[in-house]
Amino acid sequence: xxxxxxxxxxxxxxxxxxxxxxLLTIEAEHDGQRIDNFLKTQLKGVPKSLIYRILRKGxxxxxxxxxxxxxxxxxxxxxRVPPVRVAEKNELPSANLGVIQRxxxxxxxxxxxxxVLNKPSGMAVHGGSGLSFGVIExxxxxxxxxxxxxxxxxxxxxxxxxLLVAKKRSALRSLHEQLRIKTMRKQYLAxxxxxWQAHVKVVNAPLRxxxxxxxxxxxxxxxxxxxxxxxxxxxxxxxxATLVECSPITGRTHQIRVHTLHAGHPIAxxxxxxxxxxxEKMRSQGLKRLFLHAWKLSFIHPADGREMQMxxxxxxxxxxxxxxxxx
Numbered sequence: 001x002x003x004x005x006x007x008x009x010x011x012x013x014x015x016x017x018x019x020x021x022x023l024l025t026i027e028a029e030h031d032g033q034r035i036d037n038f039l040k041t042q043l044k045g046v047p048k049s050l051i052y053r054i055l056r057k058g059x060x061x062x063x064x065x066x067x068x069x070x071x072x073x074x075x076x077x078x079x080r081v082p083p084v085r086v087a088e089k090n091e092l093p094s095a096n097l098g099v100i101q102r103x104x105x106x107x108x109x110x111x112x113x114x115x116v117l118n119k120p121s122g123m124a125v126h127g128g129s130g131l132s133f134g135v136i137e138x139x140x141x142x143x144x145x146x147x148x149x150x151x152x153x154x155x156x157x158x159x160x161x162x163l164l165v166a167k168k169r170s171a172l173r174s175l176h177e178q179l180r181i182k183t184m185r186k187q188y189l190a191x192x193x194x195x196w197q198a199h200v201k202v203v204n205a206p207l208r209x210x211x212x213x214x215x216x217x218x219x220x221x222x223x224x225x226x227x228x229x230x231x232x233x234x235x236x237x238x239x240x241a242t243l244v245e246c247s248p249i250t251g252r253t254h255q256i257r258v259h260t261l262h263a264g265h266p267i268a269x270x271x272x273x274x275x276x277x278x279x280e281k282m283r284s285q286g287l288k289r290l291f292l293h294a295w296k297l298s299f300i301h302p303a304d305g306r307e308m309q310m311x312x313x314x315x316x317x318x319x320x321x322x323x324x325x326x327x
Contacts, residue, residue, distance in 0.1 A: 020083035028075045035062065036069040036105075039081070046084050047097075049104035049142060054082055056107060069105070099123070103138045108310055113171040113303045114152075114164060115139060118312035121160040121289045125151055139165060148172075153179060156254065158271075161188070161294025162312045166302075174302035179251065185298040188246040188256055189235065189314065191291035191322075192265035193278040196234055196242040203230050203259040207252045218272065219254040221262050228252045230259040238325045240281070241268065245295070256292065267292055287321050 030038060039051050039060070058066040061080040062073075073079075102120060109116040117135070119125070124134040139149050152164040152175045166172035178184040208225030210218050229249040236243040242265065246256045257273045260266055266275045268282045268291040282291075298309045313319075 022081040024079045024081060026073045026075055026077040026079065030073050031075045033073050034069070035060070035067060035071045035073055035079070038073060043081070043084060048101040050084060052105045052107070054084065056110065099133065100138045100141050103135065104142055108162070108312060109308075111303075113168055113301070114166050114175075115149075116297070116310045117163050117165070119155055119160055119163040119294075121158050121315070124157045125154050125163065135163065136165070152176065153251070155294055156257075156290075156292075158290040159188075159292045159294060160312070160315055160318075162186075162297040162310050163294070164297060164299075164310075168302075171302040175299065178299050182249060183300070185296075186248055186251075186294065187296040187298075188248070189243060189291075189293045189295045190246050190256060190260060191241050191243050191268045191282075191287075192260050193241060193268070193275055194265055195237065196232070196244055196263075196265055198234060200263055201232055203232065203263055204228070205259060205262050207255060207258055209253060217253075219252070219258050221258065226250075226252060228255055228259070230256055232263075236322070236326075238322075240278075241325065243322065285321070285324060288317065291318060291321075293318065 024042070026038075036051060036055060039055070040048060043051060052069060054060050055067070055069045059082040060067070062071065062077050064078075064080070103117065106118045106120060107115060108118055117139075119135055126134040126136045136149060136151055140146070143149060146167060148166070148168055150166050150169075150172050152166050152172060155161065155163055164175065166175060175184070205221045205228060206223060206225035207219050207228045208222035210220055212218060227250065231247040231249065233245040233247075234242060235245050244260075244265075246260070248255050254273070257267055257270055261270075261273045266273055266278065268274070269279050269287050270290055270292075293314055294312065295314075296309060296311050298307070300306070301308050314322075
């Protein structure tokens, strides 16, 4: 390991193994740079999706150790870069290339049984309803050799966060059973209008789907609806809004969005169930999307029985908006 404070010189290839594997040593000008950004500049012509894949799978090593994409380089670090196929960029459908590459960078965990990713807001989980391309189609393009890729559950198009995809039918059955018996725990973060009252910890309100003449589907609280329960916990209070953790016990369509509305606290920038004046105020301060994020997902690994807790960090635009509200 070389000490910090070296003069600025170019990165140099120390050696090549089989004329494919590269070992690169990092000089001072790249000290503090994230390794994913560094590799994007070094591996010209290699898709970002492939770069994130080799990082996540541990094929890139720094000082002989596995690292994460956000690892910050230090002067003197030695990076092992595996063989990469530049031609892979032509294997992805060009019309949706940006979407596909973004998906690869959002994968939180992957093994033989499943993929867990942080779904971006604005992306449908599957094609349909006028959409030809969604998360599942993107994953199938990224993993053309995968024989089985199926959604375990769904997130609304404008909701971001943890999404679980099974890679084996046996895994899908196991995870669906956990959903059925309610041992899979979901926790969301939502920014809602006004001061949420601390004593409101549970909303039990039956929900019914209604199809409007326009074809739009809305969900309403109705005595003849399906039993629905959501638990709430205050995370942070602001002058005109509250950040709450929402834990749906049942899994009805639009459940959290309708239950917060039923409690008198609609979610910020909800085009279907929101409150116009509040939404306009939030937008004027910079919020550009529904503030609902699937934060954590806890379940039992379908293959080995491990307890899994996957967490998707808030997108920078949501995190930054909260800090703006706190000023």
